[in-house]
Amino acid sequence: MPDDIERSDSSGEPAGLPPEMQEALRRMTGGAELPPEVMEQLASMGLGQIPVAQFEGMLSQFQSMFAGPDEGPLSPTITTDVARKAVAAQGDPAMGERERQLAAEAGHVADLWLGEVTDLESPGLRGVAWSRSEWIEDTMAVWQTLVEPVAAGVTGAMTKAMTAQFADGGMEALSAMLPPGTNPAAAMAQVGPMLERAGGSMFSMQLGQGLAGLASEMLTGTEVSLPLTGDGVLALIPSNIASFAEGLEIDLEQVWLYLAVREAARLRLFAGVPWLAAQIRTAVQDYARDLAIDTEAIEDAMRGLDPSDPGAMQATLADKLFAPDPTPAQRAALARLETWLALVEGWVDVVTDRAAGRHLPQAGALGETMRRRRASGGPAEKTFAALVGLQLRPRRLRDAANLFAALEDKGGATLRDSAWGHPDLAPSAADLDDVLGYVERRAATPEPDDLDDALRELLGGDGG
Template identity: 60%
Template sequence: MTNSPDRPDEPEDSGIPPELEQVLRGLTGGRDLDPQMVEMLRGMGLDQVDPQMLQMVAGQVQSMFASADESGSVDLGVATDIARKTVAVQGDPTVASAVDDEARQAVSVANLWLDAVTDLDHTGLVGRAWSRSEWVEATMPVWRELVDPIAIGVGDAMGNALTKQLGALGEGGLPEGLVPPGTNPAAMMGQMAPMLRRMQGSMFSVQLGQAVGTLAGEILTAGEVSLPLVPAPNVVLMPEAIDAFAQGLEIDAPQARLHLAVRESARTRLFHAVPWVAPQLLAAVRDYAADTTIDTDAIEEGLRSIDPTDAEAMQQALAGRLFAPQQSSAQKAALARLETLLALVEGWVDVVTAAAVKPHLPQADALGEAIRRRRASGGPAEKTFAGLVGLELRPRRLRDAANLFAALEASGGAEARDAAWSHPDVAPDAADLDDPLGYVERVRSDAKGDDWDAGLDALLRGETGGDRPTDS
């Protein structure tokens, strides 16, 4: 834009309605509008739109993109708002104080039972009953952190694909009057790139909100997906989902609540008492997301069939998952770490929970098997989330991990089972899940070597009364 020589501090009239100009400035970071963009908007007839209608549309657009940035990053406010609206449609009653008391009591009992089977610390852990919207509010910052790299990557790929398509079309391939004569459409798209990234970031935020909101209606406890979404001291139960789960199994609801309280308490203890587990889980998800390769060929193919000026058609194209992440070598490595850790966490939780509830709950076996099948298959919301980020949060090798921890317990008791978490270097890996007995034997051999070294050291310091360490 140029300034008038008589009034150099005032911008020249662009010829388009001020409401539209205000929206466009907001989407371009407050910068002056490019003259070619202004001409394009005139060619589309937007300077003739009814001002009242335009003002209403402008308000909606500004609301949607108010806090979006040019990187295409997930908008936390938009995602959270959409997730809350999603759970409201499902029905999300406020948790009554009596229901919250039941959760506190269930977690207190769960910790008493767990104390008998594991020494992992649970100091300060407190039971909570949350509504779906409370879970959304508490966990959405973590979800955003995990998927942000994918949102930015998809936005860049979408903009590049659209620029490439328009460049291939050229001026003659676009509707007459859409761009000024002599304008390079691809160059214009480059100038509009920040706006497109804002739009894509907001659309991805909507999709994330829908996925998390749907997931909130299905989870039984805050950490059921095996990620540390809610930090200690909260051990969170989802009462509406637990009641429906118990009813579907035709199992007594208090038993189901206690069983799930034990599982969630065990999982929270693990994240709380073993400081390296939670960071490594989240790091594996972030590493996977950060190296996501967007299928630009699929995006370009989809854009060939739509009008590039039709925003609604573009959004439908995105909703159709035109981006299909392909696994790079780095992603495969991150996925292997993630799947192994997910399996180890849930396998340990499975074994510890079974030991804790067996003496107390008559339907413990049926509940345990139902939960294992549920985690192995994944619910509809998990599939929705997998479609959004290209990643399934399922412990595929849960039974293998459970067998490994059961073998450790059979060999050296609960202490040997829990010692597997003492350091990431000694924790089981994917190969150990293939050969749990070999892992147990190696652990026993290492323990025997440590005992022999300790005995020799004591002998040299004269603390054993002359007894020599033996190999037996």
């Protein structure tokens, strides 16, 4: 035992933790007594100086990391639970019949207006009003698929750091807790999977915090330009819409209808262009998979964590997870992701302006507000990027909107929407740099059906 650990306090009683903390530890170990050496080491770490209630909360948090089913590097159960508790603490009113009726009517009207300006088929939309927690629950399955590559990298780095810390500073305590003759190194091998689950749990908690932040700002189900909702579900989040509309000096009904049109446009695009959702998911996963994990910073953070302050653990790690300088592969993946997000929002912007502009007097002002909002990203999006590593910002939204508007000026809505006819026809980042060149090429390029007819004619007819 280290010489600097006192064996008794000023009263002459054996040193260690207060009786209440000792009892909490007994409950954690199923009633078993911890060796005096372990109790003294825990006391030397300063655990005896914190309130018992805080100590029990810390134990509960650590127990939750190891308990429950092993769901891999990302636990949707933990993520959903953390996110729901966070939005509930902020205030998350349940949706009533009035909100549901308003959402259903707005979705129906939006679908009709869009039918006037685009030939992309409606997927049979139904407007629904969601609370923040409902947005979290209904989009969790898609988030899990998108974020798992990040979770795998972060969990591996955190597991390595915790294993090294445990081996360096906890071997003596581990030896004291083991039966006589047990090899501590062999026991450490058994601890590895537990630490891996703890690392996954910690990242799942961070994702939960990030989603709670997004849920507090999202106005509609797919506002971040990702296909997050189920088929035909046009989700509006009334509590967030009310906060958004407060400083606009625009009638709330117009805001609802305008946002419903934007959401309906995204859903028509995802449904009418079957390959688009897969392209976006692939871009997100490629970006996530290429994220550079700052393993050294994580190890330093783990060594410096105060075990008496579990709340500081995630705050510390949130600033340490990702390398400050992206790798070339990550920069390339991020460029592809931002291009796809910009193309989606650019098309939505133009189509919404055509549909809502005919009916809503303030559609222009709302459109400019939404362009700024999406291009710059709100506080929650920035927090989400820091916690999870995913940047969901369509930086070139205006360039994309100009491109689709130019296509429409050249050949009407048909040419505008034909850009989605095939992945090879869709604009690239280079096309956003040369909008007029792309428009001229698209106007001169036959549609795929026309190409097939020309090929058949060249080959001598259907039988050639």
